[in-house]
Amino acid sequence: MSRLLLGSFLFTICFYLTWSSAVPRIDEAYHWKVYKGKIPHDAYRVGTNNAEDAIYIAQVLYRDLLVPGEIVAGRREAVFEWGNSRHTAANNVMILCSNNPTQLRWESTSSFLFKSNGRYIVGGSEGDSDIFIGRGIHDDERIVGKVVVDHKNTIWLHAVHENRVVRLTEFEVLSFAPPEETEVTEVIESVEYLDNLPENVTEISFSKQNGECDGGNVVINFNF
DSSP: OOOSOOSOOEEEEEEEEEOOOOOOOGGGSOEEEEOSSSOOTTBOEEEEOTTOOEEEEEEEEETTEEEEEEEETTOSOEEEEETTEEEEESSSEEEEEOSOGGGEEEEEEETTTOOOOSOBOEEEEETTEEEEEEEEEETTEEEEEEEEEOSSSOOOEEEEETTEEEEESEEEEEEEOOOOOOEEEEEEEEEEEOSSOOTTEEEEEEOOOSTTOOSOOEEEEEEO
């Protein structure tokens, strides 16, 4: 059989490839490390204060309770609120870390709109209360503290600012944000019939022609 095609021409073909990412569990999104005054490389950074010092999240063992608070880079002690008073701790302190901080996000809420969604990061334990990690702005400065949900009292962000206890009605809560199912479309353009081929062979070359396509070249040979 003689050659089927002579010359060359182009047309476009597309195919679609879809896959689902393995969805991590909430307990895989973060972990706690012992804090001894040195910030771990994977510590989760909340933001900065007005002095441009980085802020991190602490968890303190206090009176057999686990209380979230704030660690400022360069300082040995964690600062936290408990019993309507400011406290500090240099021992029995943990710092929140994450290997993939994109799995964590801050959700805006308020004392009047707060509703647990099952993805809030647990920051500690105090009796029967749910303790989450919160942050807010007070006197134009970022602060970190705890959100106490006991189903009896008003929900606030309890934190410390310049040696004073503050309670905010508008705040953010740290939440788990798993990646969504990802659909990827790859467009392969330029399906080209080539000439100058050996007798009785037609070759089709699939090649990447623009930035929307991934991968390299694929060559299919048809022998007759």
